[in-house]
Amino acid sequence: MINVTIWNEFVHEKIHDEVREVYPDGLHMALANGLGGEGFAIRTATLDQPEHGLSDEVLNSTDVLIWWGHMAHDRVSDEISQKVAQRVLDGMGLIVLHSGHFSKPFKALMGTSCDLKWREANEQEIIWCVNPSHPIAEGINGKIILEKEEMYGEFFDIPVPDELVFVSNFQGGEVFRSGCTFLRGSGKIFYFRPGHETYPTFYNPEILKVISNGVKWAYPARNVKPEFGFSEPVRSLGNVLV
Amino acid sequence: MINVTIWNEFVHEKIHDEVREVYPDGLHMALANGLGGEGFAIRTATLDQPEHGLSDEVLNSTDVLIWWGHMAHDRVSDEISQKVAQRVLDGMGLIVLHSGHFSKPFKALMGTSCDLKWREANEQEIIWCVNPSHPIAEGINGKIILEKEEMYGEFFDIPVPDELVFVSNFQGGEVFRSGCTFLRGSGKIFYFRPGHETYPTFYNPEILKVISNGVKWAYPARNVKPEFGFSEPVRSLGNVLV
């Protein structure tokens, strides 16, 4: 069983009526419900909890962490951010959603600004699969259409993804690398673009399917613990002085 | 003309006789002399200079920065490290040599531990080209043999390189991804493995050729300044409310 922790900053939902209408119990609860049928062991965590809900105990028992944040990235402590990034390097999977592109853990793991273009205009997004045999695209038939979403546009300042799975078309003319995977240390990261807080994106079955696929893909392989440091030769060095 | 700044921590050479014998004026001067015939405008900078020799003026007028450090990574200030990383994201090329894999700017740009296996045993390294049409391999005929070098072994905990140019074979049985390129922001990074301080590696013409090729490759293309932030639609949204 995969232990999934869904982290949501959970601020918009408390202070913006239009967001609360869409996600009355918070984005994290919509995700938890939406992923509930997959057999994952799901917990949630939010910014205002002690240690943002991400104690060592929680992090160490999490196989895959899902992250949504937007207006309160700065309120996530450096200490917890570093612990999250370190756990990824040690093998925990990480699914970063939408505005999580600017979260501290994601930026630290990418090493770049993670900046992009954006526009809130209720416009149509069409998410195309460019890697149909990838396990994250399993069950998706070519494309996903979202009638209203925020626009994110290129250039998206990330390292070249290890795998590009989805690319979005926006009505206003932009494109965006919407589904990107990255290996970092022993951990696997999947960035997935959609999910603005004012739209019901996280109730969409195809979006939930992709996130669920992402969780399964990012689930850490067992026995991954590379050795580092001083190392004896495998093969005799003969007359070489060590 | 390419403005190159060669940064060396310049500590070993002052306190270890065996290093000073090989590089009496410092590694940076050997590199400066070795690259002198390429027509670069070369400056050097070292740890003990004010701002480690990397003032805003120096950084802003540097096209490509070469970095060698080993025993004093921690003495490089966080402020200067961040400025270096930011300049790379803004377009400055970066050549990281050997033990610079553990330098603060490189680690920040990679987002991983950058750890590896190592051994000092005077053993032979053979550096093979696995990407013969890459400009960094220009003039190298298949392989470079170094009779004595420190061993670095896999797993090298870096992100998957954008391009793999060289792979090393060590006498004791290890392999290492020795020549790796990375795009980060608007900047290009080349990591090149050889160059332990007790060996005359930086007098080797083929090693100098690769570093020189790397400088030319990392030289920033002009007119690269991506736009970010709010963006008007390129194409009319029709009846969509913005």
Place this chain on the structure above:
Amino acid sequence: MINVTIWNEFVHEKIHDEVREVYPDGLHMALANGLGGEGFAIRTATLDQPEHGLSDEVLNSTDVLIWWGHMAHDRVSDEISQKVAQRVLDGMGLIVLHSGHFSKPFKALMGTSCDLKWREANEQEIIWCVNPSHPIAEGINGKIILEKEEMYGEFFDIPVPDELVFVSNFQGGEVFRSGCTFLRGSGKIFYFRPGHETYPTFYNPEILKVISNGVKWAYPARNVKPEFGFSEPVRSLGNVLV
């Protein structure tokens, strides 16, 4: 000086009035004129010439071949197609334009069907740069807008490109990986999507700039001739029996 050969099947222009109106002397002549200011040594070749204009002498003295074909792919002989592909593996650069995705040499070098979605509907294409520091994007400011082009849509059945430089947005909702590089053998390949025969795309200065950049990028590095076959050990095998 870079020796460029521009190959055009040159059939549409002879039999379709609307194409001849746009390219009265053939697409190849528009390209030759448009690239004329770059200092290349330019020749052209067409299907109906002996050996399709691609004799051994022409191929062997070509540094970079530009290829446009559409309705007569099958009329290109297997022999010449194989020679073109072999020359690429031996180091010649190749720029494949638009409907050249279905040409015999490109398909042989890719190993896939190279199929895609398409539509001729006079719709707007916006070509976005997703790799701003790439030399092929030099001088392009974020995007290129073509008011009317044929649509090509994903899934584009190519191997994962070594580098993705441009991605297109089409008015009807599709996206396409429009600028892709591939290394094959000692040769460099750049596929660039735009250029339907009924539109004046090859008079567009930005399109010509990208093609010109592509030629410079694909220009073969010197001294690339890998060795293959039986190989003596570099390092003594000691007591091992060879």
Place this chain on the structure above:
Amino acid sequence: MINVTIWNEFVHEKIHDEVREVYPDGLHMALANGLGGEGFAIRTATLDQPEHGLSDEVLNSTDVLIWWGHMAHDRVSDEISQKVAQRVLDGMGLIVLHSGHFSKPFKALMGTSCDLKWREANEQEIIWCVNPSHPIAEGINGKIILEKEEMYGEFFDIPVPDELVFVSNFQGGEVFRSGCTFLRGSGKIFYFRPGHETYPTFYNPEILKVISNGVKWAYPARNVKPEFGFSEPVRSLGNVLV
């Protein structure tokens, strides 16, 4: 259950005593036995069978094909080779072992010469994992040591692999990209270097583990059937004339 077909040219074992001693029933039977505990549904096929044992019925009911060939590549018919390559593009997984690098289906899918350096000298090969979180490396602890193998050395003339999983060190000084994955069409390909016919490599539990991992990795995702050809707009083109 994964339907695996193991194809072996099965010539060496019939005519070379030293090979028959190692693989008295053929390499394919050693592989079939070695993979038997994984729960795969395993069939074998060999060159001398009608249609080389690869009838349409067999190919169409094969999820993953394992291929070993060496001295009789030319005796595999073009027709069957093309069917194998097409089935890979249509989604069948393919595991190519050792000298299969020169097989017709692999070369057609790669588009390159697939040439390399080689030497038969009973020398030690150490296969290092450079991608420890990859599912194909699951259960492998850093490296695999084979006391005697044929040497394969770089440059290996393949396209840049989509993923590099293993790199080999040979006693004589060479390196080789030993574990490489490629996506082609809807199919997944894993090339794995070891397995010369005169050594008991295919009895080694770690080698069998990697091949078994490869089979599971290459098992085709369901529902992958991209659409191609003429395509109606997803989004209204408004006043644009179609």
